[in-house]
Amino acid sequence: MPEALAAAPPEAQTQPRRRQHNRHHEDTTESRAAGPSFSTLGTNDQCQTISQETSQREVIDAATILEFIAWGRQKQVTYATDSTANNNANSNDSAGISCSPGTLEARRGSLIHLQILLPDPKTVQALCQYHIDCLLWYHGSFHGSTFMRQLVRFYAEHGGQIDAPAIDLQWVALLFSVLAASISCGSKATVSSWGFGVEEQEMLSVRWLEAVITCLDASNYMASQSVLSCQAISTLTISAHLLGYSDQQAILLAAATRIAQALGLHRLDDSSERTVEVEAGRRLWSQLCTQDFFSIPFTECYLINPVYSKSSDPLNCNDESLDLLPAEVTTVTSYCRFLSSIAMLMPQLQDGIEGSKTFFMKYEQVLKFDRRLRSLATEQRPSFLSRTPSEPDYAPWARRAAAISSSHKIIMIHRKFLSMSFTNTAFTFTRRTCIAASKTILKEFRQATDEDGPVLWIYHAFSVAASITLCLDILYCGSDATEHARMVTETVSLLNDVQNSKIASRGARLLGDLLYLTTAYTTPQTDATRKRSYEQAGFERSTDKQHKNTDIGSLLHSLQESMQNPTSENTVIDRAQTNTPQRLSTTSAPQRNRDMLASDGQELRYSEDLGQDFEANNAFAGADDILSNLHAGFAGSTHDAFGSLLNLSQSYSYG
Structure with a gap:
């Protein structure tokens, strides 16, 4: 039967479906004209019960x-900070913006238009510094000093050219994500000080958000897995919700979570070496967990099982030396650490409610x-x-x-x-x-x-x-x-x-x-x-x-x-x-x-x-x-x- 269908002309394949669709349309039209059909729904009492239950469900909803x-497969044994990094790179700063030569050449032509979306280097620097100073405390998705050093290299060594052969498009995605957050979340006075009017702010915030997606797709990020794509997506959250892209962001976060797990970010326990890369990984994983767990009341499920999340909490430390600081000292991780402790309650609550068989016990939870x-x-x-x-x-x-x-x-x-x-x-x-x-x-x-x-x-x-x-x-x-x-x-x-x-x-x-x-x-x-x-x-x-x-x-x-x-x-x-x-x-x-x-x-x-x-x-x-x-x-x-x-x-x- 499948072979016969495959060999049939297109008209012969579609005709039965069309007849079936037309017959369904005629039946539906006739039934609407004649009123409810109790032959398909059941007795009059059953229909009334269904109607009442639907109404009650609407009330509760x-x-x-x-x-x-x-509001709108790869696995590594150890944590990989950048799986697409140039093997010849000697520093962490260059590893963030470099990629293997030739891997993206076929896609470079379609990215030229992204270049004109970038402001002048001085404005880009100002927007990125604002993000580090005023927004990074809120999400902690990347390490601020490392990113700013990479930005300097981007202009000093590559002329700020997005299509330069050595530039990793996943890092460019992170750059646009940082810019989109700054221009979306900046106050009126701050945005005006950068020289942007209201209309330009509204236009660029959306264009920069779209540029993040363009860069990720062009880099084939789901196959060429890197911590950079996870950082870009996690950072994008604060602008995506504001701009009405909540549904799309939920899907991106799910992808970022799986990539992060493939890179081993969920296994950065106390035995891991204390380096900037490892600490940045802990912060990123903590943020992904927080966003996943806070979505539970809306989705009634979660992607990350806390049982298999072995990573330690981000450190309360000096951001450069990673020296531990007393708990009473406020650092860039303070807010995220507090929010993470609240977020951890949500999967436990969900499990408690779902595991309770009576309404009494659900409310006890x-x-x-x-x-x-x-x-x-x-x-x-x-x-x-x-x-x-x-x-x-x-x-x-x-x-x-x-x-x-x-x-x-x-x-x-x-x-x-x-x-x-x-x-x-x-x-x-x-x-x-x-x-x-x-x-x-x-x-x-x-x-x-x-x-x-x-x-x-x-x-x-x-x-x-x-x-x-x-x-x-x-x-x-x-x-x-x-x-x-x-x-x-x-x-x-x-x-x-x-x-x-x-x-x-x-x-x-x-x-x-x-x-x-x-x-x-x-x-x-x-x-x-x-x-x-x-x-x-x-x-x-x-x-x-x-x-x-x-x-x-x-x-x-x-x-x-x-x-x-x-x-x-x-x-x-x-x-x-x-x-x-x-x-x-x-x-x-x-x-x-x-x-x-x-x-x-x-x-x-x-x-x-x-x-x-x-x-x-x-x-x-x-x-x-x-x-x-x-x-x-x-x-x-x-x-x-x-x-x-x-x-x-x-x-x-x-x-």
């Missing part, structure tokens, strides 16, 4: 959808890792979170980033239960915790806009997540509605002022739509106008002030269409008016919203023990009865409303 709308995260920021508090007399310029930025990121991870730990926390008092602790964490994030973001520091993608992404949390609290519970709406409104205003950030622009639009829907609960109105506002927003409120009926499914569809069709300003309202709400009774959680997470603007701290409502030995007292009444489809879903909203905020990041 709501938050993830919204956040995502704002959440509470357990909530306490462990708080312990990292209190009992095991790193020294750089406190001011010191002599600290590097980036220390205040690191403290702010730590406050925002750790608060966001609190929300991520509770993510599976966040949506239910608005409707079930068994999870009041989750609701109060996430609201307090959200307030911390928005406070830090507001203060970050008042300083001339780097613009980090987490400021925008995590502020959107925090604002979604507050909006959901307004819609479900109505507690502190005016204060929450004020904070979200201020955040939208700040996001609208951000330039060259897809996360900010899409997040502002999404939050604007959500804010409109909350006006029914935040604006003083007469009974008649309040009822009309509820109906226009797609909601109805029962006579009992403690209950609210929210058609979250219609809300999600409306917001999704609004994000896909930005020219339609009234999409949310139009869709809400034409959909018959499915009334889902929700019970208001208690009104207590103490600020359990706190930050003084520079230092992250937790003001109180947040576990007092769920003590370690009695964490679920009285909650099991409430859990037993949860709808099976609602409680058993693997997704959540908060996560759905996040997904909605990122899934069209290229638009």
Whole structure:
């Protein structure tokens, strides 16, 4: 049969498929005209059950959808710093930029256009130095001094020519990655000091990001494996998220992880020689692990198994001599070391949740890792979170980033239960915790806009997540509605002022739509106008002030269409008016919203023990009865409303 098909003319091969497709199209058209076909779906009761389960799944998925709308074989026994390095190279600096002659000659012609993307050498030097001074502390993907020496050689010995025979295109990819991060994350004043206008900044940031991919592809990086490609990809993360390339970056990081494993970066334990190359490898591997583990709440899986990751943590050391420094001395690795310790909790939490067979035990895992995260920021508090007399310029930025990121991870730990926390008092602790964490994030973001520091993608992404949390609290519970709406409104205003950030622009639009829907609960109105506002927003409120009926499914569809069709300003309202709400009774959680997470603007701290409502030995007292009444489809879903909203905020990041 396969031979006959292969020998048949193209028309004969495709004709049956076309007939089958046309027949399927006709059947589909007829079935739509005639209404639902219960012969294929089952009985009427079964169809109704399927519809209800789909609706419930939408409710639980709501938050993830919204956040995502704002975001788009070789093995070596020992660690190889550069598998494509010139064997005749005598120094580590030259090894970084050199490649074997003739390996890429066939591809050089297509790279000439990349040369015109490079600014003059003085500007390139300024952009790279800014990255070393102001951004490297955030990711630590390469060794700063080594890279700058390689840059000097690039101009001194090769005239800054990308197509020079001895230049390794994977090093050029790293160069463009460094440039893309600097121009994307630089403040307005800093970018202006380099001579770039707003339009040129927006254009070059994307062109330089694309140049990274071009250089990697031209170098055949998946076959010619080198630590340079891993460094380029890891460094690219901070600009890729800002520019709306999150989906593409996730794939690149997966490739970089496998290359790093092939090079042995996961086996750099304490027995390894203490050299700059080995230390740079540890830093890079730590960053790849951190990014992989922090993606777990979104993907519900991870690529790197911690069991087989034997590399030691990056050293707290002098960057040149590698001499160890006391823990209280802030270095370029301080922030990454702290973030790595938080990231290591995520695969353990995921395993704990997946290994638990009951909803009760799944929530016990959440509470357990909530306490462990708080312990990292209190009992095991790193020294750089406190001011010191002599600290590097980036220390205040690191403290702010730590406050925002750790608060966001609190929300991520509770993510599976966040949506239910608005409707079930068994999870009041989750609701109060996430609201307090959200307030911390928005406070830090507001203060970050008042300083001339780097613009980090987490400021925008995590502020959107925090604002979604507050909006959901307004819609479900109505507690502190005016204060929450004020904070979200201020955040939208700040996001609208951000330039060259897809996360900010899409997040502002999404939050604007959500804010409109909350006006029914935040604006003083007469009974008649309040009822009309509820109906226009797609909601109805029962006579009992403690209950609210929210058609979250219609809300999600409306917001999704609004994000896909930005020219339609009234999409949310139009869709809400034409959909018959499915009334889902929700019970208001208690009104207590103490600020359990706190930050003084520079230092992250937790003001109180947040576990007092769920003590370690009695964490679920009285909650099991409430859990037993949860709808099976609602409680058993693997997704959540908060996560759905996040997904909605990122899934069209290229638009």
